[in-house]
Structure formats: C-alpha cells, structure tokens
Amino acid sequence: MLNLSQNRIEGKVDINSLHSFSMLEDYRASKIFSSLLVILFFLLFIVMFLPWTQSIHSKGYVTTLQPSQRPQTVHSIIGGRIEEWFVHEGSFVKKGDTILFMSEIKEDYLDPQLLSRTEDQVKAKELTVESYTNKVAALNSQIGALLKTKRLKVEQAKNYIQQIKFKIQSDSIDLQAAITKNAIAQKQWERMELLYKDGLKSLTELETSKLKLQESQAKKISAENKLLSSKNELINAKVELLSVENQYRDKLSKAESEKYTALSSRYDAEAMVTKLQNQYMNYSVRSGLYYVTAPQDGYIIKTIRSGIGETVKEGAELISIMPTRYELAVAMYIRPMDLPLVSKGQDVQFIFDGWPSVAFSGWPNLSYGTFGGKVVAVDNFISENGQYRVLVVPDPQGEKWPVALRVGSGAFGMALLKDVPIWYELWRNFNGFPPDYYQTQFEKKNTHKALSIDK
Template sequence: MENFKSFNLIYKQGKSTEIRFWFIGLLILSIAIIFLPWTQNIQTKGNITSLYQEQKPQKIYSPIAGKISYWRVKEGDVVNQGDTLVKITEIKEDYLDPNLIARTQDQLNAKKGSLEYYIQKVQATDAQIANLRQSKSLKKSQLENKLRQLDQKITAEKAEFTAASNEQNLAKDQLDRYQQMYKEGLISQTQFQQRNVTAQNAIAKKIAAENKVNQTVQEISNTQIELKSVDQEYEEKINKANSERLQSLGQIETNKGEVAKLSNQVTNYSIRNGMYYILAPQSGQVIQSKKAGIGEIIKDGEELLTIVPQSPNYAVEVFVRPVDLPLIAPGQSIRFIFDGFPAIVFAGGWPEQSYGTFSGKILVVENAINPNGLFRVIVQEDARYKKWPKQIKIGAGVKGIILLNDVPLWYELWRNINGFPPDFYQAKNDKNAAYEK
C-alpha cells in the first residue's frame, strides 16, 4: 500500500502539519482584536421633530361657531402667512343682524350723549349750589344790616319815649297844680281845661312813643328769627341741590359702565367680524383637513386642518430607558439612521465606521418620564459633520446610537459577561476631537 500514490496524498503520517501555525495566528489575531477600541453605546428609537414650537405642525381651529361658506385651499397646497384658508358665516341669533355693529354704535353714541347731559347737569347743579350759598350769605348780611338799623332806631325811639315820659310827668304835675289853682279860683276853667288837654296830649305822645319802641322790639325779634331761619331755608335748598347732584353723579357712573360695556361690545363685534375669515398663522403646507363640503356646521374651537412649516429647524426626539438615563448628558454625540435612507451600520462598537449614518448632539434630557415609561431626549444637528438630509420630514422615524466611552473590546466583553452597566459618560473639552465625549 505504500506504493499507492493516492495513499500518500491522503494520509500524511509521519509528515509535518501547518495547523498549529494557523492556530497560533488565529490566537494572536484574537488577542489583537480584543485590544481594539470599542465605543460603548445605547441604542434607541425616536422621531423627527423641531427645536421650536412655532415650527412644529400646527393645528388650525375655528375661533367661533359658524357655518363653512367656502374653502380657499385644499390639502397639499402651500400657503403664505396671512392667506385665507376658509370663510365661515354666522349661525348664532345674537350676531345675525348684518348691521349689528352700526346699531350697537348708535346705542353707544346715544349713551355717550346721555352721559354728557348728566355731566352738564352736575355742572349746573354745582353752579346752583354756589349761587345758593352766595344768596344765603347776602341774605344774612342784609338781615344783619337791618338788625343794626333797628338797633339804632330803637335807641332813638327809646330816647323819644324817655322824653315823652318826662314831658308826660311834667304835664301831669302842671295839671295837678292847675287843678289846685282852679279849686282856689286862681285860674279860669278854660285855662284848666287847656292844661288838661296838654296833659292828655303828653300821655298820648308817651303812648305813641312806647308803641314805636314795642313795634321796633317786635321787628328786631322777627328779624332775628328770620336771620336764624335763613340757614335752615338755604340749607334745605342746598341739600336738595346736592341730592340732585349725587343722583346725577350716580347716573354718570351708571352711564360710564354702560358706555364701557357698549364699547366692549362694538370692539368684540368688530373682532368677531374679522374671525369669519380664518387666516394662515404661518407659511407652510396644508394637510389633514378635518372638515369637508360647504355649509357644514362647526363649533368654536373645532379643528379644521393642519399646517406644516416648510423649512423648520429639525431636531430628533429619542426615548431611553430609566436604567440608561444616568449615562446620558447634554453634549453627548449620537449617530442616527433616518427611515428611508440606506445605511450600512456597525451597530456595536464602531458606529463611526458606519455608512449612511448622521451625527447629532444631545441638547436636552427631560426630567419627567413619559406615559410609555421612557425619558425623552432632544437632539440637534451637529454642524461639524455631515448635514442631515433635506428630504427628512417631521414625524419620520429614526434609530439612534448614543455614544458613550471608548473602552477596549476585552473590557466590554468582560462587562457584558458580568452584567455590569456601561461606564458613565464624561464630556471632553478637546475641541479637535472627532466627538465630544
């Protein structure tokens, strides 16, 4: 059998083999591989969004209840800010009058006229009160002057009364003497009678003087009473005028409130008229129309359609598990695979070598957990690397690989075998580094 050539080719007994060289080579290669750098990472999923609220898809609602009159746009149209989207007409009976604003304005003007009337009435009442106070002062001055005159008059009348009294006393003495002389026959009866008449005249004169004094005293008393009644009389008139003034002031305040209310109604009606035309709040594309047809009734606050801005500042929102949250911090790098864009990915430790991935930087890590039990992370474009494709749209899905520390491959294998978590990430200050870690 040793002479057979086939036997010599198949069986190599006693000959040297190359298997050990292959084994040694594979062993050396394996040792070299486990010392290669490995990037620890967290893989997650998310969606494309925008950094700014005004650049996200905006739902358009009807500000008032109404009936659709006509549409100015259709789904897919691109509109500019201020373009008319849809016109609605009124359905509430309070606003059906086409001349509602003009009629309310007439009511407002009438109420303003009434307000002006009451203002003028208050001014007239103020003038009336001032005149009454002046009249009161003049009346009191007049009565006080009259009292002073009566004081002077009574002084003179008292002097006249004193003189008349003295004259009457003298006449009485003379009459007594004449009576005695008449009894003694020294004088005639005619002379006695003449003296008696003189005495009677003196008495009458005294009585007249006394009556004058009494009349003047009574007049002084009446004047004093009248002086005291002046205050009461004019105070009543002034109080009555003040009462009318306060009533007018109350009407003024009431009218002011009604004027403000009517002014508010005119403004509200004018603003409501402007709400019949629903305008585009920003430029964008019209999508997802919720209403169709003409004459359809809509409620206030009911959704009509959605406008998507044309060129938003894109961002990505990804969601991470609570167990991974301590490993994530703003400034970390993350690689993205956008849905619809081809990519060859080394999803493990060499995402930098992947083809078709895009770079981002973590901007915000939210502190509140979502209903799905994950934490939301906002990522913005990293402008130092390849720009994100212009064809991406808000809402499209993405897959993210959050990059952590660079470690040897043997360390990562050892960590996974023992079930240890990845190392905590610490950002570097090296501005020239390929990624901020």
Template sequence: MLNLSQINKTDQKLLGRYSTIKNLANRPHYKILNRIIVTFSIFAVLFLFVPWTQNISGSGAVTTLKPNQRPQTIQSLISGRIEKWYVQEGDFVKKGDTILFISEIKEDYLDPNLVQNTKDQMDAKKMSVESYLGKVTTLSSQIQFIENEKKLKLEQARNKIRQSILKVTSDSIDLVAVKTQVKIANTQFNRAVQLNKEGLKPLTDVEEKRLKLQDVDAKIITQENKLLTSKNELINSKVEINRITAEYNEKVAKARSDQFTALSNQFDTKAQVNKLENQYVNYSIRNGMYYIKAPQNGYVNRALQSGIGENIKEGTSIVSIMPSNYDIAVETFITPIDLPLVKRGEKVRVWFDGWPTIVFSGWPDISYGTFGGKIVAVENFISDNGKFRVLIAPDEDEDKWPKQLSIGAGAQTIALLNDVPIWFELWRTLNGFPPNYYNPTTKISKEKK
C-alpha cells in the first residue's frame, strides 16, 4: 500500500500504547545482527586481498618414468603351435626364463634336419668355390707359360729372319762375284779368239776359254736361283712371326676365356654360399625362437593365449609382464589453453587416489597429503582425449612417494604459478581468462649458466 489516502490510516501514536510494540523497539538482537553483517562484510572485503596461488590442475594415472619399465606384452616372432607352458599368472620370471614352448607348423621348416642339411649344402658350395679358385690359378699359370713360350718362339723366328737376311746378303755377294767372273771369262774368251786369229794362240786355248765361259754362265743362273731361294726364306720367316703371334694370341685368348668363365662360376657359387649361410643362420635362429623367453625381470600378469595345441601367428601377443624394477612417475593431462604455462623442471603437487588428502589449491602450504613432483616431459601433440600429456617424476628435494603405489592408480596434480589476490582470481575465472603467463626466468638462467 502506498498510503496515499488518509482513510483508515493508523496513527503511530495510537500504536505506542501497546506494550508489544514498545518491546519490539527495545530488543537487542537487531543490533547484534547488524554488527555481524558489518563484520562479515569487512572480513569478506579483506579476504578478497588474501594471496592466492594460481595453478593448473590435471588428472591422470601412475606410470613409470622409462618406457622399458612399463607393462609390456610378449609376442611370438614366428607362427607355431603351443606345446607346453612353463609359468602361470602371478609368477616371477627372470630375464631369459622360458615362458612357453611352441612347435613348427609351416611346411618349409618341418624337416628336423633342416639346419644340418643346409650346412652340408653350404660346405659343398664352399668346396666348389675353392675348386673354381684352383682352376683360375691354374689357368693363370697356363697363360703365363703360353706367354713365355710365345716369347721364345718369336725370338727363334727373329733369329731365323736375321739368318735369312744374312744368307740373302751372302748370296747377293756371291751373285755379284759370279757376274764378275762372267765378265772376266767373256773378256778372256774374246782375247783368246783375237789371238787365235792373229796366230798367237792355238785353237785349244779358245775352246778352253769358251768352256770356262759356259761354266761361269751356268754358275750365275744357279747363284740367282740360290738368291731367290734365300729371299723366299726371309719372307717365310717374317710370315712365321705373324703366324706365331696369331697362334699364341689365340691360345692366350682361349685360356683367358676359360679363366673368366671359372671366375664367373666362382662368383656365382660364392653368392650361393652367402645365400646358404644366410639361410643357415636364419634356420639356426628360428630354432631358438620355439622357446618364448622373458625379456626382463618381472611378474606374469596375464596369459593372453591359453591351452595346448592352439595355433598362433607371428606377432601374436602371448603374455603380459610387469617389470619388477621401475621408477615411478605420473602422467597427467592438461587443457590446451594451459600448455604454454607448463615448462620442464617446474614444481608440481601430486595426490593419489586412496591416500588421505586435504587440498587447498590456492594455498599449497595448508594442503595435507600431497607429494612433490617435477615436470620431466611435456608432449607437444594433443592426445585422443583432447588434452596434452605431461610426465611428472618425484621431486628429490621432498618426501619420497609411497612405495605401495601401483601402476595405473589414479592421481591428481596441481602446477603452482603466480601469487595473486583472491579478487583477481575470481575476476579471471568469471571472465574465462587463462592464468598469468608464468616463465621461471631465474631458474632457466641458472641452468643455462
């Protein structure tokens, strides 16, 4: 009611005659409530200026620091049939202990003497290589002998040429001498005829000179024939050199052809030996793959294959093993907006599922049951859950993490950033702003120095 009308308006003086109205004005709890409200308002205003530590929260699970310390599965490198198990789930195995035995199922490897037969083939091929090597050496010696014989034959033919040249020279000189004798005999005959006409020489002398001239004429024909024979022998000697060169070149070419054939066969056989050696080593290694062994010390968590006589393919997971010795760590996931604020080496508070914890995210000094950690790796590629993965290791400067932690247990993390007033944090949260960009310049500079 706006009390604009004067009708039915109650007079305040008339209400004062009632005791109840008088008591209402004198009650003290209204003053106390007002004081409480004022005090609370002052406390709320002061509380807004209390320091608050900005932080980045994340959730993850307990894991190991090194990849080789995480749970792993053991695969079979070859196909086979399960024949015998040597362990059961929960057993502790050492590195090299046999887990199970499988038998061969491929027809190419069913021969029990496959390795020995391959070795025999390899040894036979090696002997063949040695035989070809001996043949190559023999042909090399044969070529050397042919070359030596060729040199001797050529030297012999050259000597014969020199002899033929000397004989031609000698016959040429003899021919000149015979021609000189013909001239002398002809002169003597003419002189004897002239003297006979003059009566100074008897006819017998003329006949004697004519007989001598005819004898010398016969000698010159014989000597010319002898000279031509010597020249033919010289030509034959030169032709013999060409024949010897061609003959022995042909012998050398044939020997070299046989040598190259032997070398080709040797290299081909050597390639076959290398192939057989490769097969021999592969078969030997394959025989050792029938026994599936533990790669490191650990506990058999679960048998992924079971039964006897079951066939498995290569690459099939058989059992899972948890290593016995590992360095514990925590993998947590943060939102993409917080990724630039996270750096390697920063301090992080961690608490684990199942451990009594009281956490005040803005006041880490008041929190209870948290453990110190240090960021060792930040993944730069987003995960399937739309967040970035961060790996945290225990902080050596603080208390050790509980030994009872198991791999895969849940964990919560808080990365501490700048100290700001609470009013600023409320304002930032209401507006959806990210925390202040935090860069540990002092620490990084020390590490660089």
C-alpha cells in the first residue's frame, strides 16, 4: 500500500503482531531479490572479462583438393552413333574399362578397308621414294664418271698442247738453221759469181752454187711453213681443250639437273609418305576412339546420353564419373571486407550437413560435432558471386572428417581469429566494427624470414 498519510504509526503499534500488516509488507522477499540482482550483476561483470574467440562465418560445400579428383564429365572425342552400352548408372569402372561403343557417321571414314588401303598407299609411295633414291645414286655415279673422264680429256689436251709447243720450238730452231744456211748459200753464190767474172771459177760451179742457194731458200720457206703449221696446231689444240671443257660442262650440268629433279621428286614423295603415314595413324587412332573408356577409377554418376542409335557430335558430354580416391576439402566464400583476416594455415571449424552438432563460435573447445580444418588457398580474384573463395583441408591434428562425407555436401565454416574479452566483442558488434586483424610474433618472424629468402 502507498504510505501517503502524514500520521505515522511506526513505534506506536506492534506491526508484527498484526496479521494484516504482515500480508501487506514482506521485507524478506525484497532482500532476496536485491541479493539476486547483485549476484547476477557480479556474474555478468565477471563474464564480460571471459575470453571470446572472434570468427568469420561462411557457407560452403565439400569438394576435393586436387582438380583430377573432382567429378568429371567424359566427352566424345569424335562424332558417331551409339551402338552399345557396357555400364549403367552406379557402376564401378576401372581406368581403361569400356563404357560404350560408337560407330562412324562421317563419309570420309565409312570404308571398312580404310586402314589397309591407306597402308598400301604408304608402301607405294615408299617404293617411289626408293626408286628416286636409286636414280639419284645412278646420277651421282654418272657425274663421277663424267668428272673423271673430263679430267683425263683435259689432261690429254694439255699434254697435246705441250707437245705442240715443243714442236714449235723445234720448228723455230729448224727455221733459224734454214735462214742461216740460206745466208751462207747467198754469200757463197755472190763470191762464186765474182770469181766467175774474174775467170777463176767455171760456169758449172757457178750454176751449182746457185742451185744450192735456191735449195736453201726452198728449205727456209718450208721451215717457215712448218712453223706456221705448228702454231696453227697449237691454236687448234687450245680450241679443242676449250671444246672438251665446254662439252663436259654441258654433260655435267645436264646430269646435275636430272639429279636435282630426282631429288625434288624424292622429297615430294617423302613428304607424301609422311602425310600418308600421318593420315594412317590418324585413321588408326580414330578407329580406337570408337570405344569410349574410363579415364580413371570411379563410379558412373549419370549417363547424359542414353539409348541405342543416338547420334552425338564431337565434344558432346556422355557420362559423369566420380573418382574413388580423393582428398576432401571445403570451398567456402568470404566477403571482400573479411579477406585480409584470412591467411594460409588458419584454423577453421565446420558443421557438415547431416552431422548434428552443438557449436559455440566464441568457445570452440566447448563445441561438439564440429570438425577442424586448415586454410590452404585463398583466391586472389573475386568469384562470380562477389566473394572470395577459400579452400580448406582437414586438420591433421584434429578429429578426422566423417568417412561417409560426400563431395557436394553443404558445410558451414567458422574461421577462428583473435581471442578477445566478451565485452570487447559486444562493443565491436554494437558499433559494426570488423574483427581484429593481427599476426602473432611467430608468424611475423616467419614472414620476414620468407621475404629475406625470396630476396
């Protein structure tokens, strides 16, 4: 009741002996309530100073660490028509197992004897190359023989020229002797004529002397003709030498021209052989592509193409395979403002779909049903959803991830950051501040060491 009256009864009436007054006022409950408030406030004050682990929350999905371990789609390398299936969805296949068989649909490859006929073409062209090779060898032998014959002919012509030069020298000497004899005979005839005039010689002796003079003149003329004839022979020998050289030069040029023609034809044939061999190997490899095989061990997830007789194009998707061996990881996405807070080696706690858990992001040690991980990669380029992808692998020192966990399952991640008091965390959230970004002294030292090693 309200105590509004100015007349007080405290000290005048024993209130405790009156039951009505005891029902109106109970000082004991008031004291207990006050004590509870004090205790709660004290406990709240103490709780405010308890440590709290800051974290970044993000959703992700289970994937694999290696790209080769993720679900993959098998494509058709060539276009064809599906003729027979050897597997079904859920089948286990090993690397190299046949998945399906296709037949050819392109008109360039419909010939059933395509490989054998292409092989015959290759052999025919190889024989052509061999024949051109033999022709080149024969022309090389012919050129060698011509060079040898030319060398002998030229040497023979030079020797003949040398003989003629010696003959010219001999004829020159004979001419000089004839000139000398003619001069002597001329002088003898002149003396004989003087003596005849003086009556000392007879007419017969004079005529004999004149006859000798005429004979010496005839020998002189004959020697001159012989010398000129020898000089003409020298000119003819030189002309013959040039003729031999020109003749064999023409023959050699013709033989070399035929040789280079044969070489060109051989090179063309070799190029055609290489082209046909390449074509043959392409046909052979293509015939092996009619059977689509498994690229690795795994399970058939889905058959994208179905039925018999369906036509597929080059690069068309056929089936999806999930590898049997894989290393699990989680791909989670964080906001750009949280990117500086995440680094390699950072601890992350996960809650997987289907595994019940009781999680306390601020007190990870009290959480139940969560699994630890370590950050191994952070994308440097933003994803299509406007966030950055972070790849996390299982923590080797933590609890192992569930064996039944499958690729594609959902995951909720909590990246653990700095330990701060609860009052600071409440104050930060009330003001909308981001979590603290920091590095421990140990991490800073390692960073400086790595930078020094890189330099």
